[in-house]
Amino acid sequence: MIKRVLLIIALFSTLCLKAQNDTLLLSLNDAIVIACDSSLDAFIAENTFLKEYWIYKNYKAGKLPFLDLNTTPVDFERSVEKEYNFIDSNYYYIDNQSVTSYLNLSLNQNITKTGGKVYVDSDVSRLQNLSGNTPVQYSSTLIRVGVEQQLFGYNPYKWDDKIQPLMFEKSKLDYISSTIDISLQTINIYFSVLIRKQQKYIAEQNMKISESLLHTGKERYKIGSVNNEDIYTLEIDYLNAKNRYLESTGNYKKSIADFKSFLRLSNEQNIELYFPDSLIDIKVLAHEAINKAFALNPDLKAIELKLLNASKETDHAKKNKRFNANINASFGLNQTGISYNQSIENPRDYEAVKLTVKVPIVDWGMAKAAYKIAEQNEEVTRISCTQNKVNLENEIINTVDLFNYQFEYVSNAKNVLDIALKSYDLVVQKYRHGKIDLTMLKMSNDYWVNAQYSYLSSLQTYWELFFKIRKYTLYDFVETKSLSDSFDENFLQIE
16 A cells, blocks of 8 residues: 655644643644544545556556467367269258367567557467367467558557656655645634634634623622613523624534544544644745646646647547558467377478558548638637646636735734733723723724734735745745655555
8 A cells, every 4th residue: 555645745844742631732734734634635635546546557567568368168069061063063061060179378469659560479279070080289389470460540659658658657646735735624624613613712702701790790880880771681692692602602512523524533432622823934935836836736737738639639630630550560480280290290481471552542631620720729729728737727826825924813813812902901901990881892802802803814815825935936936846756755666
C-alpha cells in the first residue's frame, strides 16, 4: 500500500494528539492529518489514484515482450464434404472424420517507434483422419521469425508514449491536490466548530451579564434611579439571552458531532479544538508561484493532455484519409512427417511475405471531412486551453496578493478584539454605576461580538488562502520544496 504520504503533504508541522481528562485536544494540524488519513474523501482519493496507477502499470507492461501459449488440444470434426477428383474431373461427396491438435508458443514485442510488431514462435500440429487408412501426420515449425508493420498508417504506440506518462503524472498530482482539498474542507468544518463554540461562549457571557444587570437594575429600581420600562427591557434581555444560550449549545453539539463524523472519530470521544492563531509570517512572490504552478498544477497537466489528445485525433484522421499498406513477413524452418520426431528432422526453409494495400478511390469526402473536423477541434482546444492558462494565472496572482495582506489583517483584527473587549468591560462597569444608559451598553456589546467573529473569520481566511496557494502550486513555501518530491520520496511499492 501507499505510505501515508498525506501526513507530509497536508501538514506544516507534525501530528501531536494530547489527552487530558479523556478529552482529545486537536489543533488544526491534527484535524488535517486525521482527515487526510481517515476521512471518506481520503479513501476515495487513494483508491482513485490506485486505479490510475494500475492503468499506468498496464501501459508499462505492454512495452515489454510477452510470451503466449496457444493450444487446441482436440478438434474433432465429422461431416460430409464436397471434393474434386482430378482423375475423372468430377466432384464427389465424401465422409470426413478427423481429429486435429495444435500447439503454438510465441514471443512478441511491439515496436513503439514504428507501430509494428516482431515475433518469434514455434508450433506443432497433429492430424488424424478417422475415415480412411491415412496414417497420423505431424507438422512442426521449429522456429519462425516475423514482423508485422503498417507502412504509412497511424501509430498508436507513439501517442501512448506521450500521453500515458503524462496521465500518470497528472493522476499523482491530482492525488496530492485532493489531499489539499480535504485540508480546505477540514479548515471549513474546524472553524465552523470554533464559531459555534464562540457563539456558545458569547451567549453564555451575555446571559450571565444580563442576569447581573437585571439584578443591578432591580436594586437601582428600589432607589428610583431606573423606571419600570428599563426593568422590563432587562428582563426581556435576560430571557432572550438565556434562549440564545440554549440554542447555541445545541448548535455547538451538532457541529461537534458533524466534525467527528467527518474525521470518522467515535461519537463517545470527547474533543476540544485549539485556536489556530499561530500564523506563518511568509511572503509569497506571485511570479514564483506561477512558475511552480506551471510545473506542477494538475489542471495545467490536464490542459497538456487535452492538446495531446486533440493532436492524436488529428493525426489519426490524417493517416486514415490516405492509402494504407501493411507488410507481414516471416522466415523459419518447418517439416512434416508421420511421427513427431520425423517432423523435426531435416527442417526445410519457410518464407512468407504478404503485402496488402488499401487505396480510397471514392468515399465522397468522408475521410477529408473527418480530418477537417479533427483539425478544427484541435484549434478550438488550443484556444480554450490558452484562455484557461490565463485564467489560472490571474487566480494565482489574486490569491497570492490576498494572502500576503492577510497576515497583517489578522493582526489588526486581533487588536480590534482586544480593544473591544476592554471597552466592553469598562462600559459594563459604567452601566452598573449608572453612568451610561442601556443603548450604549448594547452598542458596546455589539462591537465586542462582531470583533470576535471578525477575528475568527480573518483566521479562517488566512488558512484557506495558505492552502489554496498550495493547491495551485503543489509547493511548500515554508519548507521550500515540491509536494511532488515529498510524494516520490515516500512512495512504497504497491503490491
